[in-house]
Structures are given as structure tokens and as C-alpha cells.
Amino acid sequence: MRTQRAFVDSFRVSRYRKCMDHDTPPRARSAASPAREVELKLETDRTALQRLKKAAPPPGFTVARAVTKPLQSIYFDTPDLALKTARWSLRVRKTGGSWVQTVKAGTGVVGGLSTPREHEVPVAGPMPDLTRIDDADLRERLWRLLDGAVLDPVFETAMTRTKRVFSGPDGAVIECALDAGEIRAGERSQPLFEAELELKDGPVESLFALAEGLAGLGSARLSRFTKAERGYRLVAGENGPAEAFKAEKAGVTSRDTVEDAFRAILRSCLVQIAANRDAALDSDAPEGPHQLRVGLRRLRSALKVYGKALAPETRERLDTDAQDLATRVGALRDLDVLAAEIVAPALAAAPEELAEPARERLSRALTTRRLATRRDLRAHLEGPAVNALVFHLGQIAEGDAWREAARAAHGVEIDAVWDAPLAGFAAKAMAKRWKAVARLGARLDELNLEERHDMRKALKKLRYTLEFFRPVFDRKTLKPFLSRLKRLQDVFGYLNDVVMAHTLVRLVAEEAEGDTEPTLAAGYVLGWHDARATHAWQDTRALWDDTRAADRFWTS
Numbered sequence: 001m002r003t004q005r006a007f008v009d010s011f012r013v014s015r016y017r018k019c020m021d022h023d024t025p026p027r028a029r030s031a032a033s034p035a036r037e038v039e040l041k042l043e044t045d046r047t048a049l050q051r052l053k054k055a056a057p058p059p060g061f062t063v064a065r066a067v068t069k070p071l072q073s074i075y076f077d078t079p080d081l082a083l084k085t086a087r088w089s090l091r092v093r094k095t096g097g098s099w100v101q102t103v104k105a106g107t108g109v110v111g112g113l114s115t116p117r118e119h120e121v122p123v124a125g126p127m128p129d130l131t132r133i134d135d136a137d138l139r140e141r142l143w144r145l146l147d148g149a150v151l152d153p154v155f156e157t158a159m160t161r162t163k164r165v166f167s168g169p170d171g172a173v174i175e176c177a178l179d180a181g182e183i184r185a186g187e188r189s190q191p192l193f194e195a196e197l198e199l200k201d202g203p204v205e206s207l208f209a210l211a212e213g214l215a216g217l218g219s220a221r222l223s224r225f226t227k228a229e230r231g232y233r234l235v236a237g238e239n240g241p242a243e244a245f246k247a248e249k250a251g252v253t254s255r256d257t258v259e260d261a262f263r264a265i266l267r268s269c270l271v272q273i274a275a276n277r278d279a280a281l282d283s284d285a286p287e288g289p290h291q292l293r294v295g296l297r298r299l300r301s302a303l304k305v306y307g308k309a310l311a312p313e314t315r316e317r318l319d320t321d322a323q324d325l326a327t328r329v330g331a332l333r334d335l336d337v338l339a340a341e342i343v344a345p346a347l348a349a350a351p352e353e354l355a356e357p358a359r360e361r362l363s364r365a366l367t368t369r370r371l372a373t374r375r376d377l378r379a380h381l382e383g384p385a386v387n388a389l390v391f392h393l394g395q396i397a398e399g400d401a402w403r404e405a406a407r408a409a410h411g412v413e414i415d416a417v418w419d420a421p422l423a424g425f426a427a428k429a430m431a432k433r434w435k436a437v438a439r440l441g442a443r444l445d446e447l448n449l450e451e452r453h454d455m456r457k458a459l460k461k462l463r464y465t466l467e468f469f470r471p472v473f474d475r476k477t478l479k480p481f482l483s484r485l486k487r488l489q490d491v492f493g494y495l496n497d498v499v500m501a502h503t504l505v506r507l508v509a510e511e512a513e514g515d516t517e518p519t520l521a522a523g524y525v526l527g528w529h530d531a532r533a534t535h536a537w538q539d540t541r542a543l544w545d546d547t548r549a550a551d552r553f554w555t556s
Helices: 002-010 046-054 136-146 204-213 227-236 258-282 287-309 312-348 356-381 384-398 401-410 414-419 422-441 449-472 475-501 503-512 517-549
Strands: 011-014 037-043 067-077 089-095 098-104 118-123 152-167 173-185 188-201
Touching: 037 204, 046 173, 046 188, 067 227, 152 227, 173 204, 173 227, 188 204, 188 227, 204 384, 258 287, 258 356, 258 384, 258 414, 258 422, 258 449, 287 312, 287 414, 287 449, 312 356, 312 384, 312 401, 312 475, 312 503, 312 517, 356 384, 356 503, 356 517, 401 414, 422 449, 422 517, 449 475, 475 503, 475 517, 503 517
Parallel strands: none
Antiparallel strands: 011 037, 037 188, 067 089, 067 152, 089 098, 098 118, 152 173, 173 188
């Protein structure tokens, strides 16, 4: 959950300015609300930050003269870090000759959205003054949280902030804050380079258009942590690489409209893609690329589910960009699977007759290819194309222009589809996905290798659709069906991996440069898995019959 919240803070949307309505989730409010705040927090580096300070405005935008000033912020907490534990923060910031105290109460997260409760007030100096909080409820909650404990400085940030204000189409006003400095906690320090774009007025589409068009943001990443979280991590000595992130529930509810669910699903995909982009950049662990590919597949599955209600250009651009990235990520993921799930278990079970040099050279050839593929993928992940995908996905998730495009493509009657309760739409989507699986399952014993691959993909799409819309359906009937579906999908996944393993001989021949020993080892690996695949395929019939006999709960 920590990663989800971190990306929420970097991509934060409040439907109403200074929203204090905690009973109504922001996702349930009108997407067309004019008075809303949107923030994009991005990590960057010193060189990119310098480019951003001088970058010309993209076409359609103008920019005011930049203003640069120093900022010093001191964060306070109790000795046992009660504020951190409760997800509150208390800071006093010096800007110019004045001090401002800011209290931020815990963040409510709904489908990737956050509505923090925030209070700012001038104070006399660098120490907090809680009596200055004029929000009685917030003040009382803070007093209870502190429970008489002493507040001490925990860490501080020292930055130079350059502020640029852009004006864009349709009255958009966007404040771009460029921060360069460091976080300090005792003897420890950490550099900090951030770009924060905040929509002050106008349509959200303008924010993403600016983010995509500004030179210098091409290699930026969505921030994983707020400044407060970075400070606490520095205090704790935590500064590890980004970790792989599995998708959590999308935030869809049974009360949603079709549009509500669409936005929630896109936000969930955005969080997973952005988080695992970082994991793939920061670590050689295979789980990051794996979860990145899953996020892209979930996005493409969602676009297929909603495709006919979207304008073709909306669907096609997102799908094309996601497919391109998925192909690049898939090249590394396939090699990771070959190494860990195909080659490693086969060699572990190999007889002594398979000489050690042959095993070693096979592993070395595969490692060489993986390193080159990972290097190529990282170069792409750091480039502007991936941010263009992330920004465009955010624009669709939070903006309204796609609704206008759908209306232009399909007529005003398409509004009835988007505004309808989700249940009927979800049932039709499940029926369509099941039909695609059942059509192939009816010929299960006759399927060739390509058709088995098609059935595997159809099973994935069915599962993703079910997971998107699971709150709509009855849990008692859904869970057994999902369990059967996962087991069947695992078998088809292994069978597909074995088919993919036949590329191993070609790969080894290319990397080994005439050395026949690793080719012999590759042949052994293929034979070992082909024998296991034959037994696995025999189990498929029973698993399919079991799945086919399960209750089709979406029809009730």
C-alpha cells in the first residue's frame, strides 16, 4: 500500500479546492468540476532541472518571468514519530523573511486520488505554534495525536525554488515549481531535485499537454515519495531502490457508473506502470519488468473492454504506445523466464553426463543476452516516449476531452452508455470474454501451438476483466471461478514458456559463436521441458472441464 500512496502523492487530484467533504469519495464527484487542483510531482536531476528553468513554452502556452527564492523547511515530530505513524506532517517553512506553519492530516486514497486536509498559517519564527491553528477540529485531533509529547525537529530541507507560471489554452494557469537542494537529518543528507506542476485553473488536459511538451521532463519520473516521506526515510537510513509493485484492487465499487469504473481502472494501471518502470530502472530483479508488463496488459485489456464506447483515436494511441512498450519489456521478461523457470530447473535435474562447461557456457550465453536487453530497455524507459504514455494515460484518467471525442465519434447517445450503472456493462464484458475462451475450449484437443497461445491470451483477458469488475459480482460464486481460472492459466502459461524455450537454441548459437557445447546443453533443456509439457497438457482437459462447469455468475 505504501507504493500506491506514494504515487498518489505524486499524481494528486482534488475534485474541489480545499475539499473537506470526506464522506463523498472524490472519484464519485463530477469529473467536470471546474474548481479542482491537480499536482504532478516528478523526480529529475540537476541537468534536466536547469533545462526546465530555461525551456521555451510549448506551442499554445506562454510563460511569465521566473522567480527564484530560497526555501528552508523544518519538519517536527514526537520522539516516537507519532505524526509519521498517523500519516500527518508538521513543518515550518521560511520563505523570504517570513515563516509559515503547515499541518497536513492523513491522506484519504480512493482509486489513486488523494484529498489531504491542509492548514497553513504565518508564525513568528522557526518553531511551531499550534495555538495558531484556527481550524478547531484539526487542532483538537492534533492535540490528541500528540498526547502531551514534546515536538522536536526531525529533519529539514534546504532548497532553491524557481517558480514559472504558464498560461495555456482554455484559460489554463499552471504553476511549475523547480526545486533543487537537499534533505538533512543529523549527519545524513540527500540531494533533491524535483519538478512540481500544479494546475491552478483551467482544464486538466492542459496540465498534461504542458508536462509532455516541456523540454527536460522527458526523463523525469513520478515521485515515489513526498518530501516528508523522504525525510523520514533518511532518518531511518532507508534509501533502497524502487521495488516491484503488484496491482491492488482498482477501487471500483458496485455503485459506480461505467465512467467511474473506467477512470478507476486507468488510475490503477497508471500506478502499476509508473511504479514498475522505476523498479525496472533501479534493480536487476525480474519482478519489476514482470509487473510492468502485467500493468501494460491490464491497460490494453481495459481498452478492449471499453473500446467501442471510446473514440477510435483515443483508444488507438494509448493501445499502440502500450503495445510498443510491452514488446520491449517482454523481450527482457522472456529472457528472465528462460533463465529462472526453464534453464535453471532443467540444469538442476541434469545428469552428470551433461558436462559442467556446457552448463556454464549456456548460462553465460543467456546472461550476456539478458544484460544487453536490459540495457536497451533501460535506455528506452529513461526516454520521453514512456513519459508521453504516462502523461497521456493520466490525461484520460482525469480529463474530460475523451468524453467529448466519444460523443463526436458516436453521437450524444453514447452518454447513456458512460452514465449507466456498471453492473449491466460488466456482465456483458464478462460474457464477451467468456465466449472467446469457450470458442477455443470447445476444440481443446485439436488446438495447434498458435491456438493454444490464443487461448492463453483469452484466459488472461477474462481474468483481468473479472478482477476489474469483481465488486459487482457475488463473492461466493466469484472466488471459486477465479481459483479455477488461475490454475488453468498457469498450465497454459507454462506450455507457452516451453514453446518460447525453443528460441533458446537460436539464442545460444548467436551468442556462443560456434561453440557447440552450450547448444548441446540447450537441447537437453528443451527435451526435459518437452516431456513435462506433454504431461501438463494431459491435465488441461480436466482443468478446462472443471472451469467450464463452474457457475457463470455474470449471467444471473
